[in-house]
Every structure is written in structure tokens, then in C-alpha cells.
Amino acid sequence: MIEEKTPAFWRATLALCCGSFMIFSNLYVTQPLLPEFQQAFGISTLQANASLAVATLMLGISLLIYGPLSDALGRRGIMLITMLGVVLTTFALACSPNYTFLVILRALQGFLLGGLPAIAIAYMGDEFSKKALAVAVGIYISGNTLGGIGGRLFSGFMADAFGWQASFLFAAALSLLCLLIFWWALPASCHFKPKQISLPGMLKDLGSHLRNPLLISVYLLGGLNFFIFINLFSYVTYLLADDPWRLGSSLLGMLFITYLSGTLAASISGRVAAYLAQPLCMALGVIILMLGSLLMLIPSLWAILTGLLINSFGFFFCHSNASSWVSRQATHARASANSLYLVFYYLGASTGGFYLDPFWKALHWPGVILGSLLILLITLGLSLWLWRQDPRSLSQIN
Structure with missing residues (x-):
């Protein structure tokens, strides 16, 4: 090895x-x-x-x-x-x-x-x-x-x-x-x-992963987190393109530089997981993501940029731990297990905009944050449930 x-x-x-x-x-x-x-x-x-x-x-x-x-x-x-x-x-x-x-x-x-x-x-x-x-x-x-x-x-x-x-x-x-x-x-x-x-064997492997409550929970957690995270970036461009900021497209494109805090988070996530159970690391990432979203309610460009940095850190910290945790939990057909995680992940990215759009139309930017927090409360609950259900996580902190 x-x-x-x-x-x-x-x-x-x-x-x-x-x-x-x-x-x-x-x-x-x-x-x-x-x-x-x-x-x-x-x-x-x-x-x-x-x-x-x-x-x-x-x-x-x-x-x-x-x-x-x-x-x-x-x-x-x-x-x-x-x-x-x-x-x-x-x-x-x-x-x-x-x-x-x-x-x-x-x-x-x-x-x-x-x-x-x-x-x-x-x-x-x-x-x-x-x-x-x-x-x-x-x-x-x-x-x-x-x-x-x-x-x-x-x-x-x-x-x-x-x-x-x-x-x-x-x-x-x-x-x-x-x-x-x-x-x-x-x-x-x-x-x-x-x-x-074997096609029946492949379908059997996929089905067994989907019937595993520990895996399906982390699939939902990763998908719902990306459901919110990537689409927050979409709606913040609408916010900053309007009054009072009126940022041009080149500056709006540079908002993605805030992903660099996610690069840092991903690189240290494994070391933190050596001391803290991975589901608790996931919960910590979700909490950080929630705090960054709340900060973006302040009508200040610097507050919004700082919120994006915090969001990127929290999201990728959670995502890194969730990804490696899937490999640890899957007892067979690891590639199938990880593929399912990413299927949920990208389906979340594709559908989150449809969910947030009614909040945007009804309450503008505060509505987007409200809709985001409602979903993040679900993913926080999933991460804490995983911590209580996974015996390896419990033994890690005993």
C-alpha cells in the first residue's frame, strides 16, 4: 500500500x-x-x-x-x-x-x-x-x-x-x-x-450502495451542499451586477478566485480528520458554509466577498471528507460507490437554481439566503446522524 x-x-x-x-x-x-x-x-x-x-x-x-x-x-x-x-x-x-x-x-x-x-x-x-x-x-x-x-x-x-x-x-x-x-x-x-x-452485477452493486443508509445519507449530503453552494455563486452575480455595485462581467468572473479558500480547506481536511471523526468534519464544514451565507446578508461588497471565501472553505472542507468517507464505507465496488456520490453531486448542481429561483423572485437576495439555510439545516442534520450511526466514527473519538 x-x-x-x-x-x-x-x-x-x-x-x-x-x-x-x-x-x-x-x-x-x-x-x-x-x-x-x-x-x-x-x-x-x-x-x-x-x-x-x-x-x-x-x-x-x-x-x-x-x-x-x-x-x-x-x-x-x-x-x-x-x-x-x-x-x-x-x-x-x-x-x-x-x-x-x-x-x-x-x-x-x-x-x-x-x-x-x-x-x-x-x-x-x-x-x-x-x-x-x-x-x-x-x-x-x-x-x-x-x-x-x-x-x-x-x-x-x-x-x-x-x-x-x-x-x-x-x-x-x-x-x-x-x-x-x-x-x-x-x-x-x-x-x-x-x-x-456483468450488467446485472453492476446494477446489483449500485443497488446495494443505494440501500446502505450510511452511503445514501452522504450522497444526499454532498448533493444538497453543492445544490446550494454552486447556485449561490450564480445568484450573487445577479446581485452584484445590479445597483449599487454594477460590476462588469470580467469582475464578476473573478469572483471564482474565492475558490482558493476551498483549495486550502481541501488540502487540510485529511489532517483534521485524523483528530476529528469525519462526519463531525462534515458538520463543521456545513456550519462554516451557513455562517458565510449569513455574512453575505450585510449590504457591503467586502462582506459578500468574505462570505464567498468562507463558503468556499466550508463547502470544500465538507466535500473532501465526504468523498474520502465514501471510499472508507464502501466494502465492495468502490468505484461504483464513488460514482454514485458524484452523480448526486452533479445532479445537485444542475437543479439548485430551480429551487432558489422562487426565493429570489419573492424576497430577492435575503430570500436566496433563507432558501439556502433551509437546505443546509438538512445537510447538517444528515452529518450529525452519520456521526451517531457509524461505529467507526464513534470509536475514533473514544
């Missing part, structure tokens, strides 16, 4: 972080380009948003396939093949002749983007010792946050300077570099035990 602080540990975590950065920078690369697409293709706002929504949707669907498939065929090879596909589709996106072709390519790219996140934590669960696992997952998720920030930032700057096609060309070149580092650095699987490919 790979132990913490060994050369193999640092090589594996470097590879997985590069892969994570590549995946999430490509997923969010179109977000700053939506106005560019509207102007270039003469489309509506809703149509422009499809370039992001379809990729997220296909990523979520693909997770149900890659996880069980990797339980049968192995981890490393599938991750490499899908990452190569991402590089090729990103290059192709720069040559899109029309918007319909671009959206179709984004759907294909989204499906390929699911290969690494569906499998990476299962790979760590196979190859890392339990002590090293929590630390490695935290570092890996910090790569998620850096990818989300980096994709949005370089895409916007490249589009302003050279046009939207340059954003995809730059993303493809950077992705190729990440792929080469991943291929060189990631150790081969040594402890993977393949299962025979």
Missing part, C-alpha cells in the same frame, strides 16, 4: 492533481465565453448556457458507466483513454463551424470528462493506506478547485485577447501537458482486484 509522505505518495497525488485540474478546467472553460457565444452565433442566453449545462449533465450520466466499468477492467487505463479523448475534443471545439456542432462536441467532451472523477478516488482507495487516503483525497480535491478557477480565468483572458477559439486551443495544449504528467507519474495499480463484467 502507498503510505503517506513516501515518493510513491507524492507521485500519485501529483498525477491525480494534474488530472483533476485538467478535467475541471475543461468543464468550466465555456462559462466566461457565454456572452461571446451569444454574439458570435446570434443565440439566446438560454442557448448559450447549454454549452455548460450539457457537459455537466453528460459528466453526471457517465459516472454511472465508468465506475462499474473500472471495477471490472481496471482504473489507470480508463482514466488515460478518457483524458486523451478530452484533449482531442477540446482541440476540435476550437474548429466548431456552428453552435449546434459545438454543443454536440461539449456533450461528448462531458461524457469523456467523467472518466477520471468516477475512478480517481476508487484508485486511491485500492492503492493508499487508510491514513494516506484521507490526506490524498484532500489534495486531489484541491486540484478540482484550482481547475475550476483556472479554466474560468484563462478562458476569459484568452477570449478577450484572441477570441473564443483561442480559449479552447489553450485549454487543449494545457490538457495535453497534464495528460503527459499523469501518464508519467501515476503508479500502476498493484492492489486492484478485477470483477467480471
Whole structure:
């Protein structure tokens, strides 16, 4: 097993972080380009948003396939093949002749983007010792946050300077570099035990995870937290684009720099979990997220920015612990278990806006915060229930 602080540990975590950065920078690369697409293709706002929504949707669907498939065929090879596909589709996106072709390519790219996140934590669960696992997952998720920030930032700057096609060309070149580092650095699987490919067996594994109350609870916790977190960012852009702030689109895009506090939170989450039961770490993350949301009720730009920083820290602290906890709880088919967590996670991201919209229309920004707190009270309750139900968590603090 790979132990913490060994050369193999640092090589594996470097590879997985590069892969994570590549995946999430490509997923969010179109977000700053939506106005560019509207102007270039003469489309509506809703149509422009499809370039992001379809990729997220296909990523979520693909997770149900890659996880069980990797339980049968192995981890490393599938991750490499899908990452190569991402590089090729990103290059192709720069040559899109029309918007319909671009959206179709984004759907294909989204499906390929699911290969690494569906499998990476299962790979760590196979190859890392339990002590090293929590630390490695935290570092890996910090790569998620850096990818989300980096994709949005370089895409916007490249589009302003050279046009939207340059954003995809730059993303493809950077992705190729990440792929080469991943291929060189990631150790081969040594402890993977393949299962025979069987659709009934895959469905049985998925069903057993969904019947496990400890797993379904953390799936709901992760999905509902992202349901609120990512959509708070959407509604705060509407708030800050209006009076009295009137921030432009470039400044609004830079709001995602506040994800950096999430990078810090993810990187330290495993070390905190060495002293505090992981469900309690999840509860602490939710409480921090609630406090940051309350702070954003103060009608001050600095209070809102500070609230976003606090929210990012709390969310990613909770998410890191929830992700590694799924691998620890799953007694079989770990990739399937982690895939289900991410399916709930991305479904939450896709649907949270529909939930918050009535609160926005009825009470404006205070309504969004109210709606958010109602859901966060549920996730806080789930984390505390997990702490009481999981005997390993109880023994950890005795």
C-alpha cells in the first residue's frame, strides 16, 4: 500500500492533481465565453448556457458507466483513454463551424470528462493506506478547485485577447501537458482486484450502495451542499451586477478566485480528520458554509466577498471528507460507490437554481439566503446522524 509522505505518495497525488485540474478546467472553460457565444452565433442566453449545462449533465450520466466499468477492467487505463479523448475534443471545439456542432462536441467532451472523477478516488482507495487516503483525497480535491478557477480565468483572458477559439486551443495544449504528467507519474495499480463484467452485477452493486443508509445519507449530503453552494455563486452575480455595485462581467468572473479558500480547506481536511471523526468534519464544514451565507446578508461588497471565501472553505472542507468517507464505507465496488456520490453531486448542481429561483423572485437576495439555510439545516442534520450511526466514527473519538 502507498503510505503517506513516501515518493510513491507524492507521485500519485501529483498525477491525480494534474488530472483533476485538467478535467475541471475543461468543464468550466465555456462559462466566461457565454456572452461571446451569444454574439458570435446570434443565440439566446438560454442557448448559450447549454454549452455548460450539457457537459455537466453528460459528466453526471457517465459516472454511472465508468465506475462499474473500472471495477471490472481496471482504473489507470480508463482514466488515460478518457483524458486523451478530452484533449482531442477540446482541440476540435476550437474548429466548431456552428453552435449546434459545438454543443454536440461539449456533450461528448462531458461524457469523456467523467472518466477520471468516477475512478480517481476508487484508485486511491485500492492503492493508499487508510491514513494516506484521507490526506490524498484532500489534495486531489484541491486540484478540482484550482481547475475550476483556472479554466474560468484563462478562458476569459484568452477570449478577450484572441477570441473564443483561442480559449479552447489553450485549454487543449494545457490538457495535453497534464495528460503527459499523469501518464508519467501515476503508479500502476498493484492492489486492484478485477470483477467480471456483468450488467446485472453492476446494477446489483449500485443497488446495494443505494440501500446502505450510511452511503445514501452522504450522497444526499454532498448533493444538497453543492445544490446550494454552486447556485449561490450564480445568484450573487445577479446581485452584484445590479445597483449599487454594477460590476462588469470580467469582475464578476473573478469572483471564482474565492475558490482558493476551498483549495486550502481541501488540502487540510485529511489532517483534521485524523483528530476529528469525519462526519463531525462534515458538520463543521456545513456550519462554516451557513455562517458565510449569513455574512453575505450585510449590504457591503467586502462582506459578500468574505462570505464567498468562507463558503468556499466550508463547502470544500465538507466535500473532501465526504468523498474520502465514501471510499472508507464502501466494502465492495468502490468505484461504483464513488460514482454514485458524484452523480448526486452533479445532479445537485444542475437543479439548485430551480429551487432558489422562487426565493429570489419573492424576497430577492435575503430570500436566496433563507432558501439556502433551509437546505443546509438538512445537510447538517444528515452529518450529525452519520456521526451517531457509524461505529467507526464513534470509536475514533473514544
